[in-house]
Amino acid sequence: MSRPDETAGAGGWAAPEGSWASSAANRRSMRGNRSRDTKPEVALRRLVHAAGLRYRVAAKPLPKMRRTADLLFRPVRVAVFVDGCFWHGCPDHFVLPKTNPAYWEEKIAGNTRRDRDTDTRLQEAGWLVLRFWEHQDPASCAAAVVKGVSARKAELARPRLDQ
Template identity: 65%
Template sequence: MDTTPDWVPPEGTWASSAARRRNMQAIRSRDTKPELLIRQLVHASGLRYRVAARPLPGLRRTADMVFRPAKVAVFIDGCYWHGCPEHYVPPKTNAGYWSGKVLGNVARDRDTDRQLANAGWLVLRFWEHEDSDSCARQIATTVRERRRGSGAVR
């Protein structure tokens, strides 16, 4: 009986240990505490939005909050995964892999910003450590201004 796995990860692309792999897999990509708090505050201000939605149908990337009529896409970025200049600490274990992954995320973020801007969208990005009340106020103000300017009712 053959006991070799059907799929073997490419050299250097897997976590340094089984425990680290489990830990990294448990990290949420949506519905984080900062995201939930900001969403709650924006909702309480009377605005409605799509959660974890694609702003552009052909773009395989999702924003944390999408206001379609106003063409506003909101991203609440985690300090580690998106390379916060204030809080990012390079990994000590398997540094090449994880640092490369973060650099790839940052490059993808800039590409997403560019593609959305080219399509007439406004991108709002916040770090997870920013004050939630301030972020929610900025989102609400921006969305309302864009709705007034575009003539959108909702």
């Protein structure tokens, strides 16, 4: 069933004011994209949880930063991100759409810049940042997360000599 703001014009559809969608089908597709709980994220979370680690989901690592990590281990300062190949410009799988390429090129470049800025800000604040592509093997990603979290726990448990 179409919504009132999506019906008009010769083709039976007009983009709502301010919409970037090139068609009703594209708009539905884009609105259906999840920002969290994607299949790769859930697969990784299951394996990490099965390994005995507990974490926050879709949480802000830094209070004043308007960005969330997919998995967050706050006590040991480890932030995990599972990046989608399309949205984050995977060098192996990203293909620029033929429709409205200028928009998408800038959109994906902006996402990549934001990812690098997030990494830098978190690292400067003492966080370990782990990033994985959605196409990577969940088991190897989970092993890397377990290794990173375990190393940070050991680091925190070690007595510091400079105190």
